[in-house]
Amino acid sequence: MATIDDITTVEPVDVLATIKDVLEEIKDxxxxxxxxxxxxxxxxxxxxxxxxxxxxxxxxxxxxxTIPPVEITAQTTASIRLAxxxxxxxRLEERLSTLATLEDGWDGEAAMRPSPQTLCNARxxxxxxxxxxxxxxxxxxxxxxxxxxxxxxxxxxxxxFVNDSQMSYVIKNKSGKISASVPFTxxxxxxxxxxxxxxx
Amino acid sequence: MSKAPYISECKKIxxxxxxxxxxxxxxxxxxxxxxxxxxMNIVNPDAFDLRILNSGDYECFVSLGRVxxxxxxxxxxxxxxxxxxxxxxxxxxxxxHYYGYGTxxxxxxxxxxxxxEIHPLTGSKSHIGLFYRHPDGGFYSGPLPKSxxxxxxxxxxxxxxxxxxxxxxxxS
Numbered sequence: 001m002a003t004i005d006d007i008t009t010v011e012p013v014d015v016l017a018t019i020k021d022v023l024e025e026i027k028d029x030x031x032x033x034x035x036x037x038x039x040x041x042x043x044x045x046x047x048x049x050x051x052x053x054x055x056x057x058x059x060x061x062x063x064x065x066t067i068p069p070v071e072i073t074a075q076t077t078a079s080i081r082l083a084x085x086x087x088x089x090x091r092l093e094e095r096l097s098t099l100a101t102l103e104d105g106w107d108g109e110a111a112m113r114p115s116p117q118t119l120c121n122a123r124x125x126x127x128x129x130x131x132x133x134x135x136x137x138x139x140x141x142x143x144x145x146x147x148x149x150x151x152x153x154x155x156x157x158x159x160x161f162v163n164d165s166q167m168s169y170v171i172k173n174k175s176g177k178i179s180a181s182v183p184f185t186x187x188x189x190x191x192x193x194x195x196x197x198x199x200x
Numbered sequence: 201m202s203k204a205p206y207i208s209e210c211k212k213i214x215x216x217x218x219x220x221x222x223x224x225x226x227x228x229x230x231x232x233x234x235x236x237x238x239x240m241n242i243v244n245p246d247a248f249d250l251r252i253l254n255s256g257d258y259e260c261f262v263s264l265g266r267v268x269x270x271x272x273x274x275x276x277x278x279x280x281x282x283x284x285x286x287x288x289x290x291x292x293x294x295x296x297h298y299y300g301y302g303t304x305x306x307x308x309x310x311x312x313x314x315x316x317e318i319h320p321l322t323g324s325k326s327h328i329g330l331f332y333r334h335p336d337g338g339f340y341s342g343p344l345p346k347s348x349x350x351x352x353x354x355x356x357x358x359x360x361x362x363x364x365x366x367x368x369x370x371x372s
Contacts, residue, residue: 107232110252138237140244143251144343150242150356159245159356161346168346170353179349 088134092126092149095139102141111143117164121184122147125162128189133158133196153200160192167192171199206334207341210260213329217320220266220328222307226318227265227276228362230300236364243302243362245355248330250342258342261329264318267303269326279326302362309361313354 099122102113114122122139126149137151137158146163156173167188168181178195182188220226228247230236235244250259270276306318309330317331317339332340344351 102234105254106234107246107251109254110256111246136240138240138242140237140246141234142246142343142346143249144346146346148245150245151240152242157356157360159352161352163347166347168349168352170349170356172353177353179353181347181349 086131086134088131088137089126092134092137092139093123096122096126096147099139099141099147106141107143109143111141112145114141114147115145115164118145118147118162121162121164121167122149125149125160125167125189125192128186128193130193130196133200153196156199158196169195171195173199175199205258205341206336206338207260208338210329210331210339212261212321213331214320214322214324217322218325220306220318220320222305222310224306225267225303226306226309226328227267228262228302228304229265230302230362230364236300238300241364243359243364245346245352245359247302247362248355248358249344249346250332250340252342260339260341261319261321261331263321264328264330265301266326266328269324300364302364304361304363309358312357312361313350315354316358 096119099114100119104113105111106113126134133153134151136153137149140148140150142148142161142163144163146161149158149160149162151158153171154173156171158169158171160167160169162184165184166181167184168179169192170177170179171192172178176199178199180188180191180195182191230243230247235247236242237244248262250262252258265276265279267276270279310316310318315333317333319329319331321327321329332344334340344355346352346355
């Protein structure tokens with residue numbers, strides 16, 4: 001049976017085939033657990049692998065040696081997304097690292113610095129949004145320990161707010177807008193990506 | 201819309217003060233480097249949020265400068281240069297220090313959302329207050345509930361109004 005180490009050491013083109021094999025083996029298991037691993041591959045390409053379960057509500061853990069583990073509840077059909085680092089994402093990752101160094105009082109008054117969970121959520125958000133939407137986006141802290149992602153999208157704009165447990169967003173252009181406030185989950189990010197595809 | 205702490209009334213509103221016309225130019229000081237991305241010309245929506253002050257008090261209005269309340273452009277420049285350094289002298293080294301300000305017309309802000317109210321303030325001719333009317337009556341007090349998409353959009357649209365300028369060089 002393939003293991004996580006096997007998945008993360010093969011070339012990208014083989015990862016999907018290996019994942020399918022794993023899903024076939026675990027799909028009938030009760031309370032199956034999913035994991036995502038983040039490893040550097042040969043050539044320096046960074047691959048983030050997310051697995052979503054179709055077996056109801058499960059607890060998933062993201063195994064990452066750079067960020068704290070996060071528990072995610074997924075209720076979606078199986079979906080696999082491979083995300084590669086881009087210039088925009090590298091820039092936003094760097095910006096996120098800067099926000100992580102903020103102290104309370106960054107606004108000159110009693111603003112709270114972004115919480116560790118918020119930073120983790122923001123990183124996940126950056127990883128999962130399609131590169132093409134992030135070229136003109138930036139990150140800002142909010143005074144209540146949250147983080148904004150704000151930017152321009154073609155002839156529209158995007159605004160996302162994340163905190164420890166929640167994500168709210170507004171995507172709009174001249175044709176209209178969509179907005180939502182959802183628990184911060186993979187499902188929520190998928191909805192956001194669908195909204196971006198629809199409005200941009 | 202979400203509910204958050206509010207006050208039933210604000211005694212700082214000067215009901216007999218000079219009304220703020222829609223055409224009046226207002227100034228929002230960007231007193232932290234975290235309020236503005238200079239490279240991308242994007243303003244942090246937090247620039248229009250209500251803060252918790254070091255005193256523990258919750259702001260019930262966003263303080264805006266009133267260009268008409270200054271005698272001359274020199275007075276405006278002095279105000280901008282002195283305010284920025286006053287806040288950041290002890291907290292940031294000069295290399296990381298950034299402050300600027302943005303201007304916009306009062307009417308444009310009022311059009312963003314019907315919960316926005318702009319009133320003159322008691323004891324001040326140079327500043328006015330931007331208030332957020334609470335659904336239960338009164339005004340919001342302290343940080344707005346940004347998990348509410350309607351409020352998120354409002355703060356974003358307000359911050360997009362700003363025509364940002366670098367504050368003038370500090371005068372000794």
